[in-house]
Amino acid sequence: MFKRFDDDTRKVVEIFVDGRPVMAREGDTVSAALFASGLDVRRKTAVSGAPRLPYCMMGVCFDCLVTIDGMGNRQGCLVPVHPGMQIEIQKGKREIGR
Amino acid sequence: MTINRPMRDEYDLAVIGAGPAGLAAASLAAQSGLLTLLLDENQGPGGQVWRAVTSTPVKETRLLGDDYWAGSKLVEEVRASGAEILQGATVWSLDRHLEIGISAGGGSQFIRAERVILATGALERPFPIPGWTLPGVMTAGAAQTALKSSGLIPDGKTVVAGQGPLFWLLTAQILRMGGRIDLVLDTTERRNYLRALPHAAAFLTSPYFRKGLAMMREVRSKVRVVSGVTRIAASGNGRLEEVAYEAGGRSVSVPADLLLLHQGVVPNVNLAMSAGVKHRWDDIQLCWSPVLDANGGTSVEGIAIAGDGAGIGGALAAVERGRIAARAAVEALRPQAGAKVPSMETFRAALAKAERGRIFLDVLFRPSKQFRIPGGDTIVCRCEEVTAQDILDSVAIGATGPNQLKAYRRTGMGPCQGRLCGLTVTELMAEARGKPPEEIGYYRLRAPVKPITLSELASLPKNESATKAVVRG
Numbered sequence: 159m160f161k162r163f164d165d166d167t168r169k170v171v172e173i174f175v176d177g178r179p180v181m182a183r184e185g186d187t188v189s190a191a192l193f194a195s196g197l198d199v200r201r202k203t204a205v206s207g208a209p210r211l212p213y214c215m216m217g218v219c220f221d222c223l224v225t226i227d228g229m230g231n232r233q234g235c236l237v238p239v240h241p242g243m244q245i246e247i248q249k250g251k252r253e254i255g256r
Numbered sequence: 257m258t259i260n261r262p263m264r265d266e267y268d269l270a271v272i273g274a275g276p277a278g279l280a281a282a283s284l285a286a287q288s289g290l291l292t293l294l295l296d297e298n299q300g301p302g303g304q305v306w307r308a309v310t311s312t313p314v315k316e317t318r319l320l321g322d323d324y325w326a327g328s329k330l331v332e333e334v335r336a337s338g339a340e341i342l343q344g345a346t347v348w349s350l351d352r353h354l355e356i357g358i359s360a361g362g363g364s365q366f367i368r369a370e371r372v373i374l375a376t377g378a379l380e381r382p383f384p385i386p387g388w389t390l391p392g393v394m395t396a397g398a399a400q401t402a403l404k405s406s407g408l409i410p411d412g413k414t415v416v417a418g419q420g421p422l423f424w425l426l427t428a429q430i431l432r433m434g435g436r437i438d439l440v441l442d443t444t445e446r447r448n449y450l451r452a453l454p455h456a457a458a459f460l461t462s463p464y465f466r467k468g469l470a471m472m473r474e475v476r477s478k479v480r481v482v483s484g485v486t487r488i489a490a491s492g493n494g495r496l497e498e499v500a501y502e503a504g505g506r507s508v509s510v511p512a513d514l515l516l517l518h519q520g521v522v523p524n525v526n527l528a529m530s531a532g533v534k535h536r537w538d539d540i541q542l543c544w545s546p547v548l549d550a551n552g553g554t555s556v557e558g559i560a561i562a563g564d565g566a567g568i569g570g571a572l573a574a575v576e577r578g579r580i581a582a583r584a585a586v587e588a589l590r591p592q593a594g595a596k597v598p599s600m601e602t603f604r605a606a607l608a609k610a611e612r613g614r615i616f617l618d619v620l621f622r623p624s625k626q627f628r629i630p631g632g633d634t635i636v637c638r639c640e641e642v643t644a645q646d647i648l649d650s651v652a653i654g655a656t657g658p659n660q661l662k663a664y665r666r667t668g669m670g671p672c673q674g675r676l677c678g679l680t681v682t683e684l685m686a687e688a689r690g691k692p693p694e695e696i697g698y699y700r701l702r703a704p705v706k707p708i709t710l711s712e713l714a715s716l717p718k719n720e721s722a723t724k725a726v727v728r729g
Binding site: 211231 | 398401
């Protein structure tokens, strides 16, 4: 769906998506890094399990919900990446205790 | 100065939102000697229109345009003003005592201010068409955010659909950066051109007139534009695969990987409404707008609203509204300091200039009914996955307004708290019941206006009376 434009000179930041290494860039939000990764990063909704991707990218729609460093239901479009960040694509409701 | 957490418990002025209005307001207030705290949810200042202006990887000025880069001047100004700037801060509560609940850096706290200026801006109007929840369908603003903050451009087969000034700007920006757009579907109603005509003279003198025309010409020279589109539907198995549309009575389907939707922006009302600020239905802009005095003051003593949250006016108007609200705060708290800043009349004149011709845009780009009020199994509430028919069925058995509807269907009770269904629900119920939207009303919004964790709430500092209120013995 998206690719990075050619002149992006920002530093590479390694993050992990469901255990797989992904090269993000410094200043990316989690959602932007997931889009650029080219991986299938569709979450599943809590209500029906329907597949979703971020819709608004500005903190409004909550379709970017994702588990970040063990904490569920984070808004991926508002959280910046950091080296070694562990991201899990959320399938359904946030699990109890995380 | 940029800080990690508020340095005090009390301020003269708290400004919420660091877009055009918030930056202008905080800067003027701090320069006039008010202890000012600027709170913003994003990682850097700029709001949506100047998103990532201090950090964007897109450095070539031509690509995002001069209006975008104008934001950096205001950012420099506020950074030098002495205001405390807290980024990455979510304001989840504001009450009529001007107590503000802030979540930042994993913890929450309350601060209090003598005055509050809400500059929480706008959000994109819901665009509830069949299939709008499919992966691959998103707002044009979302694509613009990805473009500004991370230099991401559409790659697969891309369709852009909708209308409005931002719609053409985004399309032009994507194309300039080498992004792919296969088709533009323009949903502007043909009869709106006639309706807008009486207001055209004022718009000719608006700063937006020439820029807007140039942008539309730029897009049309590069991409196929279909005008007069009256129906759009997205479909696919687990993701977007096809966009179907109707124009001039002809139905067409095209394969697509990405569909970008946009039909204008509306005030982001959640924080203001939760604080008890009175709103009214705006029949021209088709949204809820706060009831304000000439300085942006609301029905709640001490709270003012500036920027697009006060009614859509665009970035230039937002800056002036921010200055007006800030100057009013200075006059109220430090009357003698007001002499150092330009007069209210200066700002009012600049605002009038920035707002010139706005009515032309409002009338021309008034979104059509079929794109605001869906039917059948089109989803209205994305969070709780409630369809238009579900809502009509609830009305048929007695649901009278958005708040009763919550009990029937949980609409607006998911994490987005009605931000993406509220307007649709109001208008859908108004039409089904044959009543004006004003009478149908809106969701009763309450804090926390953004979800926070229980542990954050539990770790809030407690005073003795708060503990006594809940602890027995």
